[in-house]
Amino acid sequence: MKKALRFLKLDFITVKPYFTWKNLFLILAVPVLLMFFTDAGMGMLFFLMGYGALFVSYPFAVGEQNGIDALYVTLNVRRKEVVLGRYLFALCTDVFTCVVGIACMFAVSALKSIDLDWRTVFPVSCAALAFFSLVQAVQLPLFFRFGYAKAKILSMLPFLAVPVFVFLYDRAYRGESAVRLLTELGSWIDANNLLALAIAAVLWVFIMFISYDISCLQYRKRDF
Amino acid sequence: MHNILEVKSLNKAYPEFALKDVSFALPHGYVMGFIGPNGAGKTTTIKAILNMVGYDTGEIFLFGKTAKGAAYNDLIGVVMDAPFYVNDWTPADVERAVAPFYAAWNAAAFEGFLRRFSISRAKKLKELSRGMKMKLMAAVALSHGAKLLILDEPTSGLDPVARDELCDLLLEFVADEQNAVLFSTHITSDLEKIADYITFLLNGRVVFTGLKEELMEQYSLVRGGREELNRIPKGLLIGVREYASGFEALVQTERLLELPRGIGAERASLEELIVFWDRGRAIQ
Numbered sequence: 001m002k003k004a005l006r007f008l009k010l011d012f013i014t015v016k017p018y019f020t021w022k023n024l025f026l027i028l029a030v031p032v033l034l035m036f037f038t039d040a041g042m043g044m045l046f047f048l049m050g051y052g053a054l055f056v057s058y059p060f061a062v063g064e065q066n067g068i069d070a071l072y073v074t075l076n077v078r079r080k081e082v083v084l085g086r087y088l089f090a091l092c093t094d095v096f097t098c099v100v101g102i103a104c105m106f107a108v109s110a111l112k113s114i115d116l117d118w119r120t121v122f123p124v125s126c127a128a129l130a131f132f133s134l135v136q137a138v139q140l141p142l143f144f145r146f147g148y149a150k151a152k153i154l155s156m157l158p159f160l161a162v163p164v165f166v167f168l169y170d171r172a173y174r175g176e177s178a179v180r181l182l183t184e185l186g187s188w189i190d191a192n193n194l195l196a197l198a199i200a201a202v203l204w205v206f207i208m209f210i211s212y213d214i215s216c217l218q219y220r221k222r223d224f
Numbered sequence: 225m226h227n228i229l230e231v232k233s234l235n236k237a238y239p240e241f242a243l244k245d246v247s248f249a250l251p252h253g254y255v256m257g258f259i260g261p262n263g264a265g266k267t268t269t270i271k272a273i274l275n276m277v278g279y280d281t282g283e284i285f286l287f288g289k290t291a292k293g294a295a296y297n298d299l300i301g302v303v304m305d306a307p308f309y310v311n312d313w314t315p316a317d318v319e320r321a322v323a324p325f326y327a328a329w330n331a332a333a334f335e336g337f338l339r340r341f342s343i344s345r346a347k348k349l350k351e352l353s354r355g356m357k358m359k360l361m362a363a364v365a366l367s368h369g370a371k372l373l374i375l376d377e378p379t380s381g382l383d384p385v386a387r388d389e390l391c392d393l394l395l396e397f398v399a400d401e402q403n404a405v406l407f408s409t410h411i412t413s414d415l416e417k418i419a420d421y422i423t424f425l426l427n428g429r430v431v432f433t434g435l436k437e438e439l440m441e442q443y444s445l446v447r448g449g450r451e452e453l454n455r456i457p458k459g460l461l462i463g464v465r466e467y468a469s470g471f472e473a474l475v476q477t478e479r480l481l482e483l484p485r486g487i488g489a490e491r492a493s494l495e496e497l498i499v500f501w502d503r504g505r506a507i508q
Contacts, residue, residue, distance in 0.1 A: 006324045013321045017312035062310055071308040073276050075325040076297040223277040 007077055007085030008092070014068065015058045027051045028104065035108045041116060042124050044108075045101040052097030053132045056090045057139070057155065060148035070224045083144065083215045087208070090136045098129050126197075130204055135159065137211035145218035226288060228252050228372050228404040234272060234282035241428060243268055246282070248423040248433040250372075253401035255394060257415035257436065258408035259494060260425035261502045266408045267305075269425070270376050273406075274302065287371070298326055301365025305377035307357045311350040315343055315360055328369030337363035354381035362390060366397065373397060373405045379414055387411065391418050412494035422494070426501055436494075444477045445496055448487040455484045463503030474500035 027048070035044035063069060072082050102125055109116045135158040142151040169181065189196040227249040234246040243265045250256045258266050271277040273284055274297060284291040287299065309318050315338060323329040338345060341359040349357060358378050365373055373394065379387045391414055394405050409415060415422070415436070422439050424432040432439050446461070449470045460482060461473035474497065480489050492500070 003325075009324065010321050013313075013317060014310055016317070017310065066310045067306065067308045068310065069308075070276055070304065071322075073274055074297050074300070074302045074308075075322060076295045077325065078295065224271070 001084075003077055003081045004084040004088060007072070007081055008088045010075075011059045011085060011089040014062050015055070018058060018062070028100070031101070032104050032108060035105065036112070039112065039114055041105040041109065041114070041121075042128075045098070045105060045125065045128055048101040048104070049094065049097045049128050049132050052093050053135060055097075056093050056136055057143065057148060057152075059086065059089060060143045060151075064148045067224070069222070073224060079219050080216045083140075083212060083219055086140065086144075087212055087215075090140065091133065094129055094132050094136070098125055101125075101128075126200075130200060133204070134207060137207050141211055141214040141218055144215040144222075147222075226252055227285070228287060229273065229406060230283075230285040231269065231273065232283045232285070234269065234279055234284065236268060236272060236277065236279040241265070241268075243272075243279070243428045246425070246428070246430055248430060250404050250406055250421065252404055253398055254420040255398055255405040255407055255415075255418050256421040256423060257412070257419035257494070258406055258423050258425070259410075259412060259415065259498055261498060262410075264425040265428040266425055267376055270374055270406070270408060273374065274300065298328075298368065299371045301362075301368065301370030301373045303358065303361045303365050303373070303375045303378040305380065307349065307361050309349055309357075309360075311348070313349055314346055315349075315363075316345040318349075318360065318364065322364055322368075326368035330367050330369065334363055334367035337366060355383065355386050358382060359386070359390075362393065366393065371403050373403070373407075375405065376408045377410065378407075379409055379411050387414055390414075394418055412498065416494055424497070424501070431501060439497070440491060440494075442477055443474050443492050443497055444480060444489045445472065445492040445500075446475050446480075446483060446487050446489045447472050448484075452484055452487055456487075457482065463500035465500070465503065474504070 031044040031047040031051075034047060035041055069082075077085075102121060105121065106116060108114075138158040139151075139155040142154050145151065146154070229250040231249070232247050234243055236243040241263065246265065246269055248256075258270070260266055268277060272279045273286070273291065275291070286296045289296075309321070313321070319331070319334055323331065337359075341356070341363060343352070343356055343360055343363070349360070352360070358381060362378065375394075379390060382390065394407065395418055397403050398405055407415065407419065419436050421434065422432065422436045423430060424439070432442075443462075447470060450466070453464070453466070453471045460479060461475055464471055464473040474492060475483065475489070477489075483489075
């Protein structure tokens with residue numbers, strides 16, 4: 001674990017040159033302006049976390065460009081520690097962008113005197129965190145298997161999966177729209193808050209664990 | 225005599241190339257030159273030693289223990305033909321990135337090497353010349369208490385002064401008898417200066433491994449006229465190079481007496497050994 005944490009720091013050093021004030025401003029400006037003009041606080045949060053999700057692929061992209069995987073070997077970092085470090089990097093990025101998003105949401109709300117309720121913000125933020133980390137649970141094994149350049153297109157698949165699922169659901173159950181399913185799911189979650197949270201947490205841990213295992217398996221096979 | 229590195233019957237097959245039964249041993253306190261033409265398998269062998277690529281069969285021992293699954297890379301300083309640091313890093317970033325992983329990181333030694341090589345801590349790697357980048361890798365390799373240095377074509381982009389400087393560094397390094405160097409290079413004149421042992425790889429196989437002097441004594445370069453070439457028994461010459469007026473070839477020194485009179489023989493350089501062995505393989 002100690003080495004994975006050191007590796008997490010190494011990942012931040014890897015992407016640090018690209019984390020400039022100009023880039024930060026651009027990443028923040030668009031979602032904040034979006035909320036300022038549309039009052040869509042949750043939209044801004046998803047927008048910002050979407051940027052963060054793109055940032056998760058940076059260590060793969062920069063690493064591939066510079067052949068950095070060989071460096072990890074010379075530093076005696078075992079492959080499973082590289083994988084664990086990269087998952088921690090993804091999680092840290094998601095949590096960071098989520099926290100920044102919430103802070104911006106409250107700041108813009110205060111400026112525009114919009115009422116924001118924690119009881120709405122908290123579950124939506126958790127849902128956003130879960131959504132992006134699950135997308136990464138699909139993306140990361142692809143990056144570890146194929147490397148950044150080859151997996152770039154494939155890694156967009158999880159974003160396509162949602163509309164495809166809605167379309168297929170609509171075709172399978174004519175008359176019962178996906179919106180109706182989501183509404184029913186929403187009411188069930190409202191009625192069973194804690195149970196829903198527990199099920200979601202267990203599912204999340206399970207999926208992340210499976211994803212981590214697949215990544216380890218794929219990365220172990222790679223030659224540098 | 226203990227070996228710091230021992231490779232035993234290493235096999236690794238790719239679709240168009242294979243390492244076949246590669247075996248050699250490097251004792252403590254010596255420099256081993258790792259030579260062979262392009263595609264001979266030198267880099268693959270080095271990467272197998274470092275666990276960067278897997279291998280099919282064989283064994284690698286580092287510091288007297290099996291290298292498979294074990295983690296000895298903090299005791300190995302590595303300088304590859306291209307640096308594997310991020311181009312937007314500065315040498316200061318490089319230190320920040322690697323130092324936490326080495327228990328014996330010596331910041332003062334690193335600083336000393338940067339000063340010795342005139343490398344600015346603030347300059348980005350993409351602004352450094354290839355030679356400077358190589359020196360930076362050497363600075364890292366020599367600043368974490370490594371016992372074994374593995375260098376893969378580090379001198380190919382360096383001017384003669386910088387190469388000489390690197391050779392001096394390697395000699396300083398092996399002055400400590402616990403240390404050793406495995407040095408793969410095409411610039412064989414560097415090895416003639418500093419190598420004690422040579423492992424010569426050709427087409428994925430070891431054709432010679434042992435003391436450099438033994439190799440140099442085993443083969444001689446012979447020259448003669450065209451009519452003399454016709455009188456030489458087939459199979460005696462290795463990699464014949466024919467000219468309008470004569471020929472040049474390699475021959476085993478112990479078989480020099482089998483050659484017709486009038487053929488001059490002289491000591492072959494390492495470069496000539498590689499060239500003629502490779503020509504011989506092409507003719508076969």
